Amino acid sequence: MTNIKRMLEKKEDESKEQFYPETHVEGIVGLSEYVTGHVPTGVMSVNGKTGAISIEANDIGAAETIHMHQLATQSIAGFMSAVDKQKVDQLSAPDSGVTSINSKTGIVTLYANDIGAAEAFHTHGLANSTEDGFFSKEDKEKIDQLTIITLETVKEV
Numbered sequence: 001m002t003n004i005k006r007m008l009e010k011k012e013d014e015s016k017e018q019f020y021p022e023t024h025v026e027g028i029v030g031l032s033e034y035v036t037g038h039v040p041t042g043v044m045s046v047n048g049k050t051g052a053i054s055i056e057a058n059d060i061g062a063a064e065t066i067h068m069h070q071l072a073t074q075s076i077a078g079f080m081s082a083v084d085k086q087k088v089d090q091l092s093a094p095d096s097g098v099t100s101i102n103s104k105t106g107i108v109t110l111y112a113n114d115i116g117a118a119e120a121f122h123t124h125g126l127a128n129s130t131e132d133g134f135f136s137k138e139d140k141e142k143i144d145q146l147t148i149i150t151l152e153t154v155k156e157v
Contacts, residue, residue: 010147021151029155 008016025031044050047059057064072078072085080088101108102115112119127133127140 007149009149027155 006018007021009019011017046053046055049055049059070076070078072080072082074086074089075082078085099105102110104110104114124134125131127135127137129137129141129144131137133140
């Protein structure tokens with residue numbers, strides 16, 4: 001006989017709450033044997049077509065990988081609408097570009113510390129009960145109080 005058990009997690013107020021772990025179809029022992037003959041498998045139809053079929057891009061309202069777009073004019077839509085083309089044609093280049101950035105002029109190279117940011121590649125220390133790290137020491141204390149659930153592997157998927 002198989003024992004069926006609930007998975008319960010103890011909450012801060014000492015009450016228990018049931019939870020359901022995420023799994024995979026292969027993680028359910030005996031499911032494929034049960035489903036065989038009970039549930040239809042495979043594709044029955046695609047966009048109303050049955051049998052041995054071949055789907056083209058236009059069958060699903062898509063464009064071919066290589067395709068052309070007509071150029072838009074102010075009166076004919078193309079890659080953009082005619083209204084958008086009219087708006088784009090009204091744009092003009094500014095009289096002058098940026099004259100300075102963060103008090104620097106000329107050809108400027110900015111670094112993360114110029115704008116109070118961290119470098120893209122940097123490290124964070126680990127938090128502990130007395131010092132903040134990748135997260136706060138208060139969060140570290142909360143994490144340390146979490147209940148650890150041990151699971152046993154029944155089958156590799």
